[in-house]
Amino acid sequence: MKVRWKRIVRITSSISIIVILIIGLTNLWVVTSTQSRVLRDYRHLPDSGVALVLGTSHKLTNGAPNPFFQNRMQTAAELYKQGKIVHFIVSGDNRTRYYNEPLEMQKALVKLGVPIAAITLDYAGLRTLDSIVRCKEIFGQDNITIITQPFHSYRALFISDYYDVNAVALVASEPNRETAARVYAREYLARAKAVLDLYLLGTTPRHLGEKEPIQM
Numbered sequence: 001m002k003v004r005w006k007r008i009v010r011i012t013s014s015i016s017i018i019v020i021l022i023i024g025l026t027n028l029w030v031v032t033s034t035q036s037r038v039l040r041d042y043r044h045l046p047d048s049g050v051a052l053v054l055g056t057s058h059k060l061t062n063g064a065p066n067p068f069f070q071n072r073m074q075t076a077a078e079l080y081k082q083g084k085i086v087h088f089i090v091s092g093d094n095r096t097r098y099y100n101e102p103l104e105m106q107k108a109l110v111k112l113g114v115p116i117a118a119i120t121l122d123y124a125g126l127r128t129l130d131s132i133v134r135c136k137e138i139f140g141q142d143n144i145t146i147i148t149q150p151f152h153s154y155r156a157l158f159i160s161d162y163y164d165v166n167a168v169a170l171v172a173s174e175p176n177r178e179t180a181a182r183v184y185a186r187e188y189l190a191r192a193k194a195v196l197d198l199y200l201l202g203t204t205p206r207h208l209g210e211k212e213p214i215q216m
Contacts, residue, residue: 026192034157037168038150042084045145045170050214051076051085052135052167054148054156055092055101055125058108067175068149068183073105075172076147077112084170085145087118087216089135091125101125120214124207128152128190129197132159132167133205140213142166149174151187155194162198 039045053076058069079085088109092101102121110116120139125131136142146156146169153169160167197203 023188023192026195027188030158030191030194031154033161034154034169037157038153039168039170042079042082042170045079045084045168047083048086049084049145050087050089050141050143050216051079051145051147051170052131052141053088053090053105054128054131054146054152055090055105057099057101058104068172069104069108071149071172071174072147073108073112075170077109077114079145079147079170080109080114080118087120087214088114089120089122089139089141089144089214091122091131091134093126094123095126120212124205124209126206128156129159129194129203130205130207132156132165133163134208136163136165137208138210138212140211145170147172151184155187155191158191159194159198 053072056068056072057066060066076085076088080088090102090105090109092105094100094102100123102123102125106116106119106121109119122131122134122139124134135144142164143166144160146153146160146167148156148169148171150169150171151174153171157167157169
């Protein structure tokens with residue numbers, strides 16, 4: 001029994017080490033292959049582009065405003081005011097009538113001075129992969145600026161590369177580390193899953209549908 005238990009511990013330890021190595025290496029690949037296109041200064045962007053704003057809830061679980069959401073919207077609105085972006089695709093989850101990320105993004109951007117005609121709502125951006133593929137296949141955009149926080153931008157650009165979408169990320173500021181700690185931990189796993197989705201599992205968007213090319 002003792003020998004058997006030692007064997008189980010040894011196998012479990014080996015599997016754990018392999019999993020940790022896979023997560024670490026995939027994160028390294030995702031970040032190093034995209035970090036040169038993660039921009040913090042809007043002056044590095046060309047004028048009159050299209051931006052994909054990736055969704056998140058506008059509220060935290062405790063009901064307080066979500067700083068990730070607020071910072072993305074403020075960054076997007078500033079790019080519009082500076083003439084760097086002329087149209088936005090706001091892409092997010094719309095799982096119920098009580099939870100609608102694209103609509104909340106639209107309302108926030110309009111409140112910040114972006115005209116409603118400059119905003120296209122993508123209600124089927126259930127995951128980052130879905131948002132990027134739909135941006136190209138449904139809305140006809142394969143040359144975009146992605147707006148999200150730095151930690152998320154690497155994965156978004158990595159997926160864009162796989163689908164031949166010419167993208168850069170203009171990143172919104174992040175809240176303090178204490179607020180974001182759980183989000184960062186989840187992102188390490190999400191990057192590893194992105195590699196599996198693209199290169200092993202062949203994961204595709206859950207919804208595509210009819211093409212809706214953006215007219216500007």
